[in-house]
Amino acid sequence: MRLSPSQLSVIKSGLDAIGREMAVNLRRSATSSIVREARDFSVALTDARGEVVAQAECIPIMTAGIALALRGIAARIDLASLTDDDALLMNDPYQGGQHLQDIYLLTPIFADGELIGFGASTAHHVDIGGSHAGLSAHATELYQEGLRLPLSRFSVSRDFNDPNGFVRQVIAANVRVPDAVIGDLQAQFAANATATRRLTELVARHGRDEVLQAMADVKDYAEKRVRSAIESIPDGTYHATETFDASPWDAGTAEIVAKVTVDGSTIDVDFSGTAGQIPGNVNCPFASTVSSVQSAVRCMLDSPDIGFNEGCNRPITVSAPSGSVLNPRPPAAVRARLTPASRVFNAVIRALGQALPERAVATGFDTTTAIAVSKSGEDGYQVALEILGGGWGACAEHGGPDGLDNPISNCANAPVEALETDFSHFRIAEYALVGDSGGDGTHAGGRGIRRTYVATADGVAVAGYADRHTVGAEGINGGAPGGTGNFAIHRADGTVTELPCVYEETLNSGDSIVITTGGGGGYGAPEREVSA
Incomplete structure (x- = not known):
């Protein structure tokens, strides 16, 4: 199916509005101050493969990470067997998650019995267990940081809405402030329910095939815009090194070494030479590394109006050595992963600033x-x-x-x-x-x-x-x-x-x-x- 420009524009506006409304509802429904006041959360609408098609402007490292958390979802979950009573939950840093406090919740959306997408949300929960309330500053492995949830399917009515439900009880029993954590999860459910309601309304208004085509087209269009913006950057290889203080873990000064290669409409970022993983909580899961690169590249592009979806990420590749601080092996602790992730952002900004001095x-x-x-x-x-x-x-x-x-x-x-x-x-x-x-x-x-x-x-x-x-x-x-x-x-x-x-x-x-x-x-x- 080929949509006219006006059709695509109208449906795209509807998709974008879903993301914004999800964000408003999550914030207003949240219990904890870190979500309600500091707005430490993100939301997105994805297609049936888990690729983001629209999202609100929330936390960049989370928003870029939603697609990573869902990558390969079909290999782990039988999508054909999902029902509208199912949901998916995960926070595992080694399965595409960020750190344990960021819990991803996904609920499937159906039209005429067909899976057409997911409502996706993630929020930073005020406590997830671990050796210290709120955060475990001296953790040396993931087990000390709290409850680890691999991507899992569960029945919402049986396992969460029921006060005696298994998922609800396991989470509540392992955190210090269960009312706040369960309350914020309920806010995530509220945001996802908004996605379900609004997307099915959009399908009823414009037609299922038209909306599905628009969900594919917006990704292709974003990719085209990003590639065009990258083509305006002079080809070449640019280098930058940033550091952070690893002395609390007897690791001196840790280096983040970035080689950024611009080749036509693509950008490749290689972190070979970066410091090895550290026996403390300052390691950065690879999903966070990728998210930081994607955020930095978008900041340097001369196209601020590009809507964010999975198409934006197609021209960007990222690599980091296994066992490095930017791609640690489990069970390395990762609570403070934003420290090295921020240096990833800084290094890419500094490297591209050499190519674009007017934007440095x-x-x-x-x-x-x-x-x-x-x-x-x-x-x-x-x-x-x-x-x-x-x-x-x-x-x-x-x-x-x-x-x-x-x-x-x-x-x-x-x-x-x-x-x-x-x-x-x-x-x-x-x-x-x-x-x-x-x-x-x-x-x-x-x-x-x-x-x-x-x-x-x-x-x-x-x-x-x-x-x-x-x-x-x-x-x-x-x-x-x-x-x-x-x-x-x-x-x-x-x-x-x-x-x-x-x-x-x-x-x-x-x-x-x-x-x-x-x-x-x-x-x-x-x-x-x-x-x-």
Whole structure:
């Protein structure tokens, strides 16, 4: 079937609207602050093969990863036997997932008894078990990080909606805050139900064959647009190396080595020479590596209006040595996988900046600064999880934005009021930008932030991780590097203890932990006053 341009445009708008409505419904249905306020989730509509055809603008590393999580789904699940009471669940980093906290949920969508797609959602769950509430900073293998769920099929009515259902009970029994985790899973079901309802309405309005053809055509069109944009990049091989601090695991400074080859309408990214996997939680599953590359390439293309679907990824190939920090072997721990993933993003941006100097940008702080604040009491656990951003790098046109999560994460700032409404075991004493933390330059890098958590009870556990605590984000074209991050505990008796960039500690009432993030690199040599 061949659709007219107007038919394709109308149906494509309908598909895109499904993704946006899924995102709104998930956020408004969510229980935990990390999903509801920070918006650490993604949604997509896929075809029957699990290839993304439309999705909302949410978390880049998650959105690019949805298709990877579903790749080869037909080899593991008998698609012909699926019913509208079935769902698929997974969080396995070694089967296309990200890290254990990101649970993927897929529900099949049928038209006239035929499987035509899936509603897909993933959310970062506030706790998934493991050795420490919220996150296990010192884990050395995946088993210590929490509950691992291989891609599995289950009956929604029997195994989840029923309070005694097996899937519901297994998850609830292995997490510290079951109400929050089950509540967020129910929000994912709500988002997926939106996909089912809206896609079947679209089929009723335009016809099944027409919608299925449009789902194929939008991928082909996106591929065509991406290839055309890549063709405008000068052919060649471009190299960049980025580093992160692996000293908490006695691994010194770890290198991410990228070779980016542009050849006509294709881009190949090879990470040979990258550091080997690390005996800590800072390894990056290959799906996250691929997602980071895809996100970086899209940022550098001069076609910002290309809708994202699986067609966008066809011109891009990625390879990383097995056993490296970007393609670890199980059971390597992966909770902090965004640290090396961010350096993947930085390396590809820097390499393509050599080919496109007018689009080059200084490196941002681009570090996930995660903190879990938890308390166990007679009524169970309270677990707060936050993702804090820093300054972005400057470019030729403007300075770097202040206090934003890194580009491949894109979490929102959780309002202080929302956190203090949800939790009673801490309060926020300060939330401020850090002056002069952005690198100087013709355009300055963005500033980092400072956030102070004060324990309001004894026995408040805190854990977290970050990067760029020793070396700041690099400037470009003469711009200065951004400031570094810092963690410190201020005890109620006045004692101050500096923390490493990976930590697990306990606060008592009146103690506080101060989280400081760094700034982005500057662009261009700083303008100096000339004395008379």
